[in-house]
Amino acid sequence: MREIPAELAATYRANGWWTDETIGDMLTAGLAAAPDTPFRIHSALRPWAGTFADVELVARRLATGLADRGVQPGDVVAFQLPNWMEAAATFWASAMLGAAVVPIVHFYGRKEISYILRDVEPKVFIGAERFGNLTYDHDVTTDIPIVGIVDRTFDDLLADEPMTGHVRTDPGSCTLIAYTSGTTSNPKGVLHSHRTLGHETRQLSDMYPDDRGNQLTAAPVGHFIGMVNAFLIPVLDGSPINLTDVWNPGEALRLMRTDGLTVGGGATYFMTSLIDHPDFTPDHVSHMRYAGLGGSSVPSAITTRLSDLGIIVFRSYGSTEHPSITGSYCTEPADKRNHTDGHALSGVEVRLSEDGEILSRGPDLCMGYTDDELTARAFDADGWYHTGDIGTLDDDGYLCITDRKADIIIRGGENVSALEVEEALLGMPGVAEAAAVSAPDPRLGEHVAAVLRLRPDHPMPTIEDIQAHFAQIGLAKQKWPEELHRVDDFPRTASGKVQKFLVRKNIAATA
Structure with a gap:
């Protein structure tokens, strides 16, 4: 992992942005505080309903089963699953063991999966037998010691006795390797520590309105933001988890009426597919009070359209490498929320290079890539991340993305x-x-x-x-x-x- 300038690390600790809490600490405390919180999978293929305690039991049985097979702190656990209960159990079990987890988006094909598994050499792989275009390919996992396939061999990994407590590990060590596509032909493995991921979880949670409602998460849990929204923030907040494995706007609109669920943003597609659906009515707006938009281009025409419906829009800008660079809170002026990508968030610094490229650094910035050459190119000696995006800053410090330097x-x-x-x-x-x-x-x-x-x-x-x-x-x-x-x-x-x-x-x- 890259070297963090000592003065930056000291500043992050002094301000409480970096703590000694591990992701295992966060999950253990949150799950114990709200064991009866509902956890539901809304799926035509594999629906499931239970509580935090029910999923935690599966996670702890899996943790014991993996430990019995030799999995130790620092080992790598990879999974490629849709938004299913077993994905949460795998993620939580990995954190309890002090292992580094590698979520892989479920629609990655053979080429991408093979590269990722060669890159991280996991000790464990958890996958799905079949889902949509995804079919388990035994050939890509032949060198992995422990493989569990949902609906085939996953249950064989569950021990009778659940793990108690969790393994304490170095909060500065790697807890997550998230893969993202970029200008290189192969996915990039982004390294996050307990400290960077913990700060991002707390920061993103603080951005969300307290009255946001019972959220439906459709973003894939193999994607960074989908994973944080599904498996970490609800546990931190003690709020229900509702996941769907296929985005169906008509079904989402139905769940708003029948289950009182809300959809609170994501990529603009999630919101536009709802308001453009023939089943959408003005009554649905009460379940769409807020729209936190990011992850892709956010046209002002869309934010204006949502605002005209009475939906409070707030935007953010980041990446897997630096998840929350800028953002606006829902209480800020409408023109800033609707038409800029927000201001620098807690602990984050933003500046523009001579050619307008956005440079950032902050307590949620990743620790580098699995590829040292990529790390050397993207981060300088002072800790600045070169985003590859072009932008402008207004007099109030609000950022607007104007172009993309990265291809x-x-x-x-x-x-x-x-x-x-x-x-x-x-x-x-x-x-x-x-x-x-x-x-x-x-x-x-x-x-x-x-x-x-x-x-x-x-x-x-x-x-x-x-x-x-x-x-x-x-x-x-x-x-x-x-x-x-x-x-x-x-x-x-x-x-x-x-x-x-x-x-x-x-x-x-x-x-």
Whole structure:
């Protein structure tokens, strides 16, 4: 992990942003304080209902079972599960053991999973037999000592006697390795310590309104924010956990009426899919009082539309590396909440480089990457993280994201590496040159557009041809191009580099 400047670490401790509490400490105290709190999975495939205590019992039996098989503090436990009870049990058990947990988004394909498992060499892998496009592939786990597959072998890992207490470990050690796509072709393994993850959990919890209601979480628990919202903040607050494994806006609207659930934001797609649904009525607004938006582009047209319905919008900006850089509280002025990405949050510092790139540092900033070269490129000696995003700061210190220096597409809150898409496109017959860029999407904010320059006398592939190729090489469906363009040549710099900002601009103008 990267070296944290001593003066920064001292400041974080002195202000209480870094504490000696581990994630195991946080969970043990929170679960003991509210054992009867409801925990429900809203699923057509695997519905489940119980309490914190019921899930904790499974987690503690799993912890004993893994410990009996040699899992120790510092070992790595990876899981790829939908928003199911077993995902919570695996996450909680790992924290109780002092192990480092690796959540993997359930829609990652064979290529991404194989890379992640090679990168972290987990001692344990917990997966699903089948879910949507996900099918358990035994070949990718052959070198992992302990494998548990839900509905097949997961229950075999549960000991009769639950673990008591939890293993105390160094709060500065790694507790989470979260994978995110970026400009590299392979996912990046982001390292978080107990201190960075603990601060983020407390900070994000403080941002949420006290009267936010009984939240329905649809963001995948394999994704950083989905995981924090599902498994940590409710335990810290003693609030019910309601998860859904498939986002169905019609079902979410029904649950608002029947179960009194609320939807409080996330990527803009979650909110727009609700208000655009034919079942949406003004009565639903009482279950959508707040919309905390982030994770993808947040157009002002959307925040204005939500505000006109009476929904209080507040925005935030961050990443898996630095989860909460800026944000607004729901009590701040509407123009700031609706039309900026907020101000620096507790302990966070933000500055702009000469070219407008956003640099940040703070107590929730990660400890680096599993790849030392990536760490060296992204973090400087003074502890600043170079985000790859371009922005402006107004006189009041509120940030606006204006462009993206990093070459990624953010589809419904999920990062897609343009380089990875381009490498896949170049593997198709007749493709001489390819550019993958973001295109506007009314539901998801952005989707992948493929722009191709073909070799002479080669026919243009169809979008179906391209998607079949991506399926064959095992790329997650979220990375498949959804729009296709042909060019005779690309706009270029004097050195011949493709000017992607012009490609994006041309596609946006066409749209």
